Amino acid sequence: MEGFSNTPEPPYYAVIFTSILGDRRDGYDDMGSALVELAERQPGYLGIETTRGADGLGITVSYWNDEESILAWKQHTQHLLAQKNGIERWYDHYELRVAKVERAYKGPTGRSLG
Amino acid sequence: MEGFSNTPEPPYYAVIFTSILGDRRDGYDDMGSALVELAERQPGYLGIETTRGADGLGITVSYWNDEESILAWKQHTQHLLAQKNGIERWYDHYELRVAKVERAYKGPTGRSLG
Numbered sequence: 001m002e003g004f005s006n007t008p009e010p011p012y013y014a015v016i017f018t019s020i021l022g023d024r025r026d027g028y029d030d031m032g033s034a035l036v037e038l039a040e041r042q043p044g045y046l047g048i049e050t051t052r053g054a055d056g057l058g059i060t061v062s063y064w065n066d067e068e069s070i071l072a073w074k075q076h077t078q079h080l081l082a083q084k085n086g087i088e089r090w091y092d093h094y095e096l097r098v099a100k101v102e103r104a105y106k107g108p109t110g111r112s113l114g
Numbered sequence: 115m116e117g118f119s120n121t122p123e124p125p126y127y128a129v130i131f132t133s134i135l136g137d138r139r140d141g142y143d144d145m146g147s148a149l150v151e152l153a154e155r156q157p158g159y160l161g162i163e164t165t166r167g168a169d170g171l172g173i174t175v176s177y178w179n180d181e182e183s184i185l186a187w188k189q190h191t192q193h194l195l196a197q198k199n200g201i202e203r204w205y206d207h208y209e210l211r212v213a214k215v216e217r218a219y220k221g222p223t224g225r226s227l228g
Contacts, residue, residue, distance in 0.1 A: 003134065050173075053167060093118065
């Protein structure tokens with residue numbers, strides 16, 4: 001289904017990126033697209049789910065086979081972002097968490113929560 | 115900062131809930147508020163980050179001390195949702211993932227990504 005990641009059976013990894021955009025957004029949309037394209041070409045990439053509400057709070061979760069894939073992707077993204085000085089410029093605040101997915105469910109149908 | 119969860123040093127747990135709402139939304143907002151209030155009263159609750167974009171895709175991440183806290187919360191929410199038949203009625207599709215947060219960063223300032 002559009003917007004969802006068709007991830008395999010756990011375990012795998014999630015990078016949870018929560019952010020608030022600041023007023024300076026020049027180049028942000030282009031960089032977002034470039035980062036997603038970069039992720040899609042990385043070994044170990046499983047998918048991405050991303051949304052941003054009217055209040056400016058955004059949550060992007062990318063899914064990865066293992067930590068090595070995340071570290072490789074990080075090196076690529078940091079190189080790209082450093083060129084544009086992006087992450088320090090666009091965001092008022094962000095939180096990034098790397099987590100190991102242990103269980104997963106989907107619905108509606110079957111088991112409904114947790 | 116508003117919208118962010120002031121989580122402790124890892125490890126702790128994240129419940130990642132990605133969803134698309136359907137057309138039937140009666141009672142949805144009230145239930146969402148009730149579920150958040152219920153979470154906030156649960157032992158082991160650390161915080162919640164939630165947003166939904168104009169395209170209807172929503173991501174809610176709740177943070178918990180441990181798996182026991184998540185299981186206790188799940189029992190409460192399932193009871194509440196069963197009363198309202200909510201989760202099967204409101205969502206066209208959802209994915210729920212339980213993950214152990216191993217590393218966390220924030221910014222801007224300091225280390226910027228992953």
